[in-house]
Amino acid sequence: MAKEGHKYIFVLGGVMSGVGKGVVASSLGLLLQQKGYPVNLVKIDPYLNVDAGTMNPTEHGEVFVLRSGLETDQDMGNYERFLGRDLTNEDYMTSGMVYQSVIERERALGYGGKCVEAVPHVRDEILARIEAASSYNGSRISVIEIGGTIGDFQNALFIEAARVLKMQHPEDVLFVMVSYLPTPGTLGEMKTKPTQMAVRDLNSYGVQPDFIVARSKEPVDEKRKEKLAIWCNVRKDRIIAAPDITSIYEAPLNFEKDKLGDAVLDALRLPEKKRASLAAWKKFALAAMNAKAPEVSIAIVGKYFDTGSFVLSDAYLSVIEAIKFSAAKLGRRAKITWVNSKDLEKAKTSRSDVRPTGRSGRSRGESVDMLAKYDGIIVPGGFGESGIEGKIKAIRFAREKKIPYFGLCYGMQLMVIEYARHVLGLAGANTTEIKKAAEHPVVDVMLEQKKHLSDNKYGGTMRLGVYPAYLKKGTLARAAYKKELVEERHRHRYEINSKYVKQLEDGGLVFSGTSPDGVLMEIAELPRERHPFMLGTQFHPEFNARPLSPHPLFTEFLRAALSRKRRK
Numbered sequence: 069m070a071k072e073g074h075k076y077i078f079v080l081g082g083v084m085s086g087v088g089k090g091v092v093a094s095s096l097g098l099l100l101q102q103k104g105y106p107v108n109l110v111k112i113d114p115y116l117n118v119d120a121g122t123m124n125p126t127e128h129g130e131v132f133v134l135r136s137g138l139e140t141d142q143d144m145g146n147y148e149r150f151l152g153r154d155l156t157n158e159d160y161m162t163s164g165m166v167y168q169s170v171i172e173r174e175r176a177l178g179y180g181g182k183c184v185e186a187v188p189h190v191r192d193e194i195l196a197r198i199e200a201a202s203s204y205n206g207s208r209i210s211v212i213e214i215g216g217t218i219g220d221f222q223n224a225l226f227i228e229a230a231r232v233l234k235m236q237h238p239e240d241v242l243f244v245m246v247s248y249l250p251t252p253g254t255l256g257e258m259k260t261k262p263t264q265m266a267v268r269d270l271n272s273y274g275v276q277p278d279f280i281v282a283r284s285k286e287p288v289d290e291k292r293k294e295k296l297a298i299w300c301n302v303r304k305d306r307i308i309a310a311p312d313i314t315s316i317y318e319a320p321l322n323f324e325k326d327k328l329g330d331a332v333l334d335a336l337r338l339p340e341k342k343r344a345s346l347a348a349w350k351k352f353a354l355a356a357m358n359a360k361a362p363e364v365s366i367a368i369v370g371k372y373f374d375t376g377s378f379v380l381s382d383a384y385l386s387v388i389e390a391i392k393f394s395a396a397k398l399g400r401r402a403k404i405t406w407v408n409s410k411d412l413e414k415a416k417t418s419r420s421d422v423r424p425t426g427r428s429g430r431s432r433g434e435s436v437d438m439l440a441k442y443d444g445i446i447v448p449g450g451f452g453e454s455g456i457e458g459k460i461k462a463i464r465f466a467r468e469k470k471i472p473y474f475g476l477c478y479g480m481q482l483m484v485i486e487y488a489r490h491v492l493g494l495a496g497a498n499t500t501e502i503k504k505a506a507e508h509p510v511v512d513v514m515l516e517q518k519k520h521l522s523d524n525k526y527g528g529t530m531r532l533g534v535y536p537a538y539l540k541k542g543t544l545a546r547a548a549y550k551k552e553l554v555e556e557r558h559r560h561r562y563e564i565n566s567k568y569v570k571q572l573e574d575g576g577l578v579f580s581g582t583s584p585d586g587v588l589m590e591i592a593e594l595p596r597e598r599h600p601f602m603l604g605t606q607f608h609p610e611f612n613a614r615p616l617s618p619h620p621l622f623t624e625f626l627r628a629a630l631s632r633k634r635r636k
Contacts, residue, residue, distance in 0.1 A: 074202055075209045075240050075336045078230045080277075082218045082247035082266030087283045088310070088319075089246045090143035093213040094150035095320040096244070098349070099329035100209055101151060104341025108205035109147040110159050110198060110212040111140070114222035118164035122527050129382035133557050133611055134160070137533025142385050143213065149389065149614055150320070158201040163222065166193050186225060194229040209336070218245070219269045231274045242335055245270065245277040246310075249284040249292065258284060260295050267300040278335055279306045279328075287311045306331060317353040317615060321346060352615050355396035364400045364629050366391060367442040369407045369462040371455035387448050387476065390613035394623040400630065405442065412436055413458030436461045443636075444472040444601075444629030447479035449559070449608060453502045460486045467594070472601035472628035474621070477560055480592055480604025481511045484564055484572065492575045501562050510568050517561040531558050535583065535607070537590040543580035544603055545591045548624040554581070556590075556607035563606065564589040581605070601628030 079093045093109055101107045117123060120131045121139030132145040135154045148155055170193050174184045182189075202210045214230070216223040234241040247263040267277060280302050282288040288296075288309040297304040308328055313319060323329065324344055333340055355361070370384060388404060395402040439445060445466045447459050459479070463486040466473035475483040481499055488497035488510045496507025513521065520529040534555045539546040546552070564572075566587060569579065576598065581591030594602040605621065613619035 073240065074207075075242075075338065076198070076202075076230075076233060076237075077209065077211045077242045077244060077332065077336075079211065079213045079244045079246060080218055080227070080270070081214075081216070082245050082270070083250075083262045084248055085217050087246050087248045088281075088316075089213050089215075090146050091316045091319050092244065092246050092281050092310070093143075093211050094146045095323050096328070096332065097147065097211050098150045098320045099324060099344055100211070100332070102342075102344035102346060103329055103333065105209050105338070106205070106207045107151070107209050107211060108159060108201055108207040109151065109155070110161065110201050110210060111143050111147070111215065112194075112212065112223075112226050113141050113160075113162045113215045114220065114226065115162060116164045116167070117162060117527075118168055119160075119162065119528060121530070125383040130385040131559070132386065133532060133559050133608065135534050135557065137557075139528065139532065139559070141215070142382060143215075145386050145389075145611070146316075152614055152616060156201075156204060158197070158204045161194070161197050163225075166190060166197070169193055187228065190225055191229045191232065194226055195233060198229070198233070209338075218266050218273075224273070227270075227273045227275060234275070239337060242278045242332065243270075243275055244279040244281060244332075246281045246283060249282050249288060251285055258286070258288065258292055260292055260299070263296060264299045267302075277302055279308060279332070281308045281310050283310045285312050306335075314357045315353060317349070317356055321350055321353060348616055352393075352396055355399065356392055356615075358401060361395075361399060361401040363403050364395060364626060364633060365403045365405065365441070365443045366446060366626075366629065367405050367407045367439055367444070367462075368446045368448060369409050369412070369439075369459055370448050371409045371450060371459075384448050386608070386610035386613070387446065390610040390619055390622045391446075391626070393613050393615055393618035394626045396615075397618045397623060398626055398630065400626065402626070407439070407462070409447075409455035409458030409462065411458065412461050413455055436465045439465050439471065440469060442471065443633045444474065444625060446474045446476065446625075447482060449477035449479065451478070451501070456482065456502060460489075464490055467599065467602055470599055470632075472625055472632055473599075473603070474601070474625040475592075475604030476610065477558075477606060477608055480606050481562060481564070483602070483604040484577065484592055485510050487575070487577050488568065488572065491577075492571065499562055508568070509565055510572075511562050512565040513561055514563050521561070530561050533557060535590075537581040537607075538584060539591070540578070540580045543578060543591075544593050544596060544601065544624065545580040545621070548620040550620070556605070556609060557611045558607045560606065564592070600631060601625055 079089050081087050081089045097107045097109045119139045120141050130142040131139050132142050133139055136157050138157045140160045144155055144160060170190055214223055214226045247266050249258050249260060249263055251258045293304050293307045296307050308326055391402045439462055459482050463483050485497050488494040494508040497510045498506035499511035500506055500509045500513055534557055536553055536555050539552055578593050579589045580593050582589055590606045592604045609619045609621045
């Protein structure tokens with residue numbers, strides 16, 4: 069059962085997906101937190117996957133890894149970035165998790181032989197998880213985002229659980245519907261009918277929205293607000309305009325101007341403990357949106373971009389945001405360009421490109437030479453063989469042309485493979501993820517991962533979550549972090565093969581970060597006298613980057629990129 073007096077805000081989406089429920093939930097959490105209330109944010113995903121770890125990033129977007137190692141939806145990353153703190157396993161829920169718990173309990177006779185059904189048993193499991201999240205976090209207000217769109221079959225039970233909670237505690241539960249108001253180009257008039265129909269659908273569940281956040285290209289005018297108020301049975305002052313903005317970090321500032329936080333507290337019958345202090349947030353947001361700031365150009369060489377005729381940048385969302393945070397700190401604006409490694413891979417290469425030393429050969433098609441115009445190059449994480457040789461071409465080009473390079477997870481592994489091939493002359497260097505019988509398995513599967521793979525156990529079995537690393541003195545990594553011991557989040561099965569570490573180090577590569585026992589290589593880099601910034605991490609530093617506390621490695625990478633820009 070719900071805690072007496074605890075407040076719950078459910079955020080739902082109407083008309084279509086992608087309208088910004090996560091940004092609204094994050095902004096509400098930030099505003100209420102700034103007004104003095106302990107807040108916890110919960111994301112409910114209605115899919116049957118137990119977690120997001122096995123999903124295709126070109127379809128679903130980035131998998132965000134919590135400190136605990138739980139693989140979650142990318143909205144959890146936004147929650148952490150807006151609240152400025154780590155979230156827990158209790159703050160994430162999927163249909164798969166819920167059904168798994170119910171079935172396991174039934175198998176253990178936890179229901180005493182009853183006929184187990186969606187209502188009440190699955191519904192009650194949902195309510196128990198919502199309550200567990202609020203209790204674990206010790207919060208006063210829970211903001212719960214229900215994924216999907218009103219009318220979807222998949223999220224109906226979650227809305228039913230919210231309805232029951234509202235029925236039991238009518239003064240403690242609010243519903244905020246985020247809906248889209250289109251302005252068809254041929255008509256030139258903003259239309260409210262899709263939102264009216266979405267509210268009617270929600271009413272059919274027995275739920276009435278208390279607030280409507282009206283997403284649109286232009287701000288919703290008074291006439292449209294009046295129309296929505298009449299036909300949706302929502303007070304006009306609780307219809308909040310949310311027009312398109314330059315940056316999602318502008319949203320909390322706009323909502324505070326419209327006094328959304330005050331209106332929500334009033335609806336929940338809670339006093340305002342203090343005025344929201346958004347000065348630091350505003351300073352960051354203005355820096356992040358400053359179109360006049362000097363530009364630094366960054367190429368992200370990845371392979372999870374193409375989805376039909378569109379580019380899905382969400383596959384690398386945390387990387388993009390981490391770049392923005394560090395750029396804002398340095399008073400710069402990052403211009404990010406997507407480079408599809410599969411295009412680089414298709415380009416034919418001259419024979420000089422396979423020698424241990426020498427210039428890269430020109431290629432037909434997307435020549436790697438085009439990377440020379442960028443101030444810095446990032447190769448982010450990923451899996452599998454597709455596009456890998458294109459990434460290796462990009463890494464070699466960055467090393468030889470002394471372009472600042474930052475490799476993340478797979479980006480570090482490929483950096484080591486490239487070095488082994490073209491500096492040490494180990495032409496057969498590869499990862500066993502791609503070539504099991506590689507002549508030089510410079511990157512190999514971790515010992516404890518071999519059984520998981522042989523048993524086809526892929527979900528939730530990688531090396532996940534926070535692990536410590538010790539940093540060597542006199543290295544780029546140590547200078548960036550300014551401390552000896554760091555903790556970072558991981559998501560991988562393969563590691564640098566310990567059999568090749570000495571040979572690589574003797575050849576000039578520096579493993580500047582290692583596990584406490586010295587067995588696992590966590591950071592690889594080239595000395596500064598040989599390259600301005602050539603560094604890769606086995607972990608994912610982007611998951612720890614926050615608007616008000618950018619990640620030091622991203623900041624140092626951008627500093628190096630700016631130095632290159634000045635030299636150019």
